[in-house]
Amino acid sequence: MKTYIAGDNMITSLGFSTLENFSQMKEGITGIKKLKENNNRVYLKSCVSLVDVERLDTIFTDFADTSHYTLLERMAITSVRYAVEKTDLDLASPKTLFILSTTKGNIEFIGKRGQLNSENRLHLWHTGRVISSFFDNPNQPLVISNACISGLLAILTGHRLLTLGRFENIVVIGADLATEFVVAGFQSLKAMSKTICKPFDKHRSGLSLGEGCGTLLLTSNPNLAADEKIVVRGGASANDANHISGPSRNGEGLFNVIEQTLSSTSESGDHIDVISAHGTATVFNDDMESIALDRACLNSIPTNSLKGYIGHTLGAAGVLESIITIQAMRESLFPATKGLRTRGTVKKINVLKTNLRGPLNHSLKLAAGFGGCNAGILISKNETF
Amino acid sequence: MKRSEQRISRYCLIRNRKIVLNEKTLIEEEPGADLSTFLSSIYKTFRPEYSKFYKMDLLSKLGFLTADFLLDGDHVQNTYGANEVAILISNSQSSLETDNRFQQTIADRDAYYPNPALFVYTLPSILIGEISIKHQIKGESAFFISALPDFDFMHQYADTLFQTTPTKAVITGWIDLNINAEYEAALFLIENRKQMEKRKRSWTFAAGSFSDLFYERNLEKDELFHG
Structure with a gap:
């Protein structure tokens, strides 16, 4: 039994599809920007990579009501929709399992009441359910919250469940936002760079936070595998x-x-x-x-x-x-x-x-x-x- | 049905000011003292000094203490290689109790003092790190979030690790704590029947056993068939 890729999508500051992201990277373009104080999303002065929310909502409004979903949910639902566009993979099948990887989910709602039933919205299992039930999936989604390896663990867990024949398809979704909560936290740890980050550089001085959502469709069914196998x-x-x-x-x-x-x-x-x-x-x-x-x-x-x-x-x-x-x-x-x-x-x-x-x-x-x-x-x- | 190679060899529960280790109630206290005080007093009374304990957040203290009772006697450390022991923990509230406390440090822009020591604990999987450091466990690990304990998945995924990785022992369970400090903790040790300590009892490695032990249901039937 092999784990094939049936489809994929990513939404980041660089674009709303894998191809769009990849073509920007090929050109050496970064989506990280230096923010001034009082940005409406992130309070602190920092270098972050943010998703274009206006563009997201223009897309989202076409198929669902924006006011019923949080930013993270809108991003994830849009990403899954794009990822399945070119496949026959059945998201509503009992043989399909959703796995959500996130560290903080809808943490932007902490301490805020009333908006979108925020108390439940803070629960990561709830976020998983909102996404999987949007696609009428009958299974309890699996949610992995394991710091910065969450995403790889989600792919690995999906692969293992496929290998043993527990499911036929796995929808792996990785989603997190660059909220004030995490920016403040990483700044307090003095882990954030004042300039755009410089990985493996002699003069590197910390990370730049980013946000986004990736969807990777795994399948054990070779007929659903995308061309390159x-x-x-x-x-x-x-x-x-x-x-x-x-x-x-x-x-x-x-x-x-x-x-x-x-x-x-x-x-x-x-x-x-x-x-x-x-x-x-x-x-x-x-x-x-x-x-x-x-x-x-x-x-x-x-x-x-x-x-x-x-x-x-x-x-x-x-x-x-x-x-x-x-x-x-x-x-x-x-x-x-x-x-x-x-x-x-x-x-x-x-x-x-x-x-x-x-x-x-x-x-x-x-x-x-x-x-x-x-x-x-x-x-x-x-x-x- | 094929007889599983693995058994649940030990388990520990902490809930309602009560600690149960392998069906035996070790401590039962009147409700009153808050959870933090309860855990600290248990630690002082029963466990050897470990300075890092006092730096942990409440979720880590709860899980760490459960693991410390579960792994008492160093059987796991003496029997298995560090890479052969896996830790799979789940809960429903993630690290919300600590998230809430961290949020309070950044809510007021005139009194803005984000605390890095607190921020680190706004990840539930830090608990796995704390247990790993204390018991020098270096194998597979993962932290899952579900609304209720999902014993089917717990069994399924532990079994998956036994079948597909070098894992020979799995510590799995449910360590949950909400923003009102209501808590529930249970950890199970699963290992090959041939490598277990010689003990009176062990339990079938099955979702039903996790659930029966967790909810403290009568287990005589299990003993009759598998004891």
Whole structure:
């Protein structure tokens, strides 16, 4: 049993489809902007990547009442609608499971009463239900909230449930907003960069927050697979068991993730063509990743971080960045690390400063997060293993 | 039906000021003291000193303490490699209790003091990190959110990990706390029958057993067939 891709979509500051996002990235365009104080969405002065809400609502109004759904729900519902446009995948089938990955869901409603029944709206399981019931899906959606690896865990969990034949289709949705809540939090941690983030750069000084939604349709039914027949091979998660807010000094958890991803898929590290790293542009994260890649002898493999284009999209990151990686495999073009000028990590790794052209058969996607969590998945072209 | 290799070998519940470990009530207190005071006093009385405990948010304290009772005696640490133990936790309220407290620090723009130590705990999965650090567990983990405990999924996903990953023991359960500090905690240890500690009882690895143990239903039937 294989995990095929039946469709995908992403909504970020760079656009409302995978193609639109990808074409902007190819051109080296970033969606991160420096906000002045008193922006109506985010109070604090910061560099963030925000979705065009007006454009979203123009689309949304065509098929549903905007006032009944929160911004996050409108974004997710729109994304799922786009993702299924070209497939026959049945969203209302009992064989289809929705998995929502989010860290904070509708957290913008905290402390506010009355609007859209906000008390229930704060519950992530409720958000999952709003989205899956919009598409008349009969199953209880699965909601994963596991810090910044949520998105990759959602894909991995979906893949595992398909592998054992528990479902035939999985709708993986990763969604998070750059709310004042998270901006204030990351600023209080002094984790945010004053300029647009510079992943893996010698002068990197923190992350830029982003928001967005990615939808990845997984299916075990080869007839539903999109043309290129790209498959999710497997992956792993592992904990550093070291520190709740800082990554492991020796890259322990991420190293374990890489080893187990390769062993569980019987793939050799030599065959990996590219790595899409977490690359948040904090000093500690990027150093940790360089150490883990070095330990795994993957330091010569072309590697990128996509955070310089769309910021750190938290619970959506794993889904959004996997979709871009899949698109890169389709187009045989792996985007450069936006924001990187001078490589500067503790261990030398092959972070890309320019787009890489050429066939990509095997891609490794990695993520790490607070609580010492790490995750990875391997995505391959179907005919290559 | 194929006999499962795995059994539920231990479990711990904390609810209504009561702690139950493997069917035995360890502590039962009159309601009164708030949850924070209750957990701290239990910790001081029953568990060895661990300075990080006092820095945790309430959800982490609750889950951490449940895990500490569950894993008492270091059987798991001595029997399995760090990568062979998985932690799967779910709840309905995510980290809302802490989210609420963090929100209060940013609600008033004239008294704006976002607290980084608090912000870190606005992710429910931090609890998995706390348990992992204390017990040096480095395997698969995930935090799920559902309206009610979903014992079918708990069973299904633990089983999936046994079948598809190096996992040999799974700690799974429900650690929930709402903004009024109403709480419910249950953790189960699932392992291969051959590697369990020699004990009087263990329970069938099935959704029904999780549910029976969680709701403290009579389990004699289970013992009759599988004991």
